[in-house]
Amino acid sequence: MNLNAKSMPNRNHVNDLKAQSTSPDSIIQTANIQSNTVNFSNQKKNILWVIIFIIVTILVIVTITASVTLNRKNRTRPTKLTIATTENTTTMAATTTIEPVLIPLDAINGTVIGVYNTYIGGLSSISTPGDRDDQYEETEPPNHACDGNVSTIYSTFSPCGRGDRQQKCGLNTGFYLQLQHGPILVNGLRICYAYTSFASDPYIVSLEGSNLSSEHLILGTSWTLIYNDTIELRGTSSTTTCGTVQIFPNTNHYSNYRFLVSRKVGISDSVRYSEVELYGSGFHL
Secondary structure, three states, X not given: OOXXXXXXXXXXXXXXXXXXXXXXXXXXXXXXXXXXXXXXXXXXXXXXXXXXXXXXXXXXXXXXXXXXXXXXXXXXXXXXXXXXXXXXXXXXXHHHHOXXXXXXXXXXXXXXXXXXXXXXXXXXXXXXXOOOOOEEOOOOOHHHHHOOOOOOOEEEOOOOOOOOOEOOOOOOEEEEEEEOOOOEEOOEEEEEEOOOOHXXXXXXXXXXXXXXXXXXXXXXXXXXXXXXXXXXXXXXXXXXOEOOOEEOOOOOEEOEEEEEEEEEOOOEOOEEEEEEEEEEEOOOO
């Protein structure tokens, strides 16, 4: 028995395989497979490019939209700031240009109450006409200080009597009144001086306000201090003269006001003045 015959391949089988691989049908089938593979790869590339194009388009649209929105905001912001600045400037200008207005001191029932021995935040000691140390000149009553007439005078002696010339005469005196117009904001004060000697002119004065009823105004706790300082002097003229308006901060409206003199210019038997003028910003009847 020949052993080499068993190990040798069948030549007919090999020839059949070669024939099959080189046959026209086999070649066409292989070509079709390769063509389909190429087409599928091309389709994947086309889909990928479409996706990339869509993403890029979206990014461009978003960028353009954001840029337009930002430009619109930047354009509108300066306009708003300009308007705000203009409004603030106008408001400030209006505030600084408002002049204080003289307030008519029309008292309820025309009653102006004179006081003596009265201090800031203290009890109101009611004064009466006469020659004693707790009185005022009968022909020169406290309502003369509020009548709008610079030729009339209010004079008071306390704690002295008539003819008693001392530095203390006429100090810690004044008056209070209830305004007919109701609560009014006061932020200015001016004194018009009497035609008598300078020595009787007020020098340090105070102004207090209250919104309590008349029966409580005698109490010191009823009053709130608004102003306490020196007042503008009248200069060298011996005739009736008004000083300058003293402006002070105040945001509270009051219907009652109390005016006191705590120091005068020199030595005399009394304190004398013709008018106490109160001023308020933007006041209108």
